[in-house]
Amino acid sequence: MDVDRLDVYEGDTVELDKVLLIADNDTVTIGSPVVDGAMVTATCQGDKRAEKIIVFHYKSKTRHHKKSGHHQTYTKLLINDILKPGSTVEKTAKKPARRKKEVTEGVTEDGA
Numbered sequence: 258m259d260v261d262r263l264d265v266y267e268g269d270t271v272e273l274d275k276v277l278l279i280a281d282n283d284t285v286t287i288g289s290p291v292v293d294g295a296m297v298t299a300t301c302q303g304d305k306r307a308e309k310i311i312v313f314h315y316k317s318k319t320r321h322h323k324k325s326g327h328h329q330t331y332t333k334l335l336i337n338d339i340l341k342p343g344s345t346v347e348k349t350a351k352k353p354a355r356r357k358k359e360v361t362e363g364v365t366e367d368g369a
Contacts (some may be wrong), residue, residue: 258333258334259332259333259334261332262332263332265332268300269300270299271298271300271301272296272297272298273297274297276288276291276292276296276339277292278292279295286342294343295339295342296340297338297339298336298337298340299334299337300337301333302333302334302335304331304332304333305331305333306328307328307331308328
């Protein structure tokens with residue numbers, strides 16, 4: 258699913274809490290304006306840009322023309338879960354972040 262650019266890194270989990278409608282087989286829940294307690298969890302798969310749109314302004318008989326273009330940036334999301342009101346979020350175990358080695362000044366391996 259592509260949405261307007263979000264400020265998240267690739268691989269991060271995003272929680273979207275403004276859910277307008279939930280359809281589950283025969284059951285349909287419509288919010289007014291949103292469904293209270295519903296949430297969608299998604300994983301960011303990076304940013305991408307749409308195809309370039311050419312904008313051309315032209316006025317006849319005045320030799321006036323201006324050409325420009327635009328690329329819209331989107332964030333690609335992979336939907337993990339759609340949580341109905343009252344359901345709980347299952348916490349997934351995250352990998353621990355890699356720690357950088359500490360650098361101490363003036364100390365060598367032999368201790369001198």
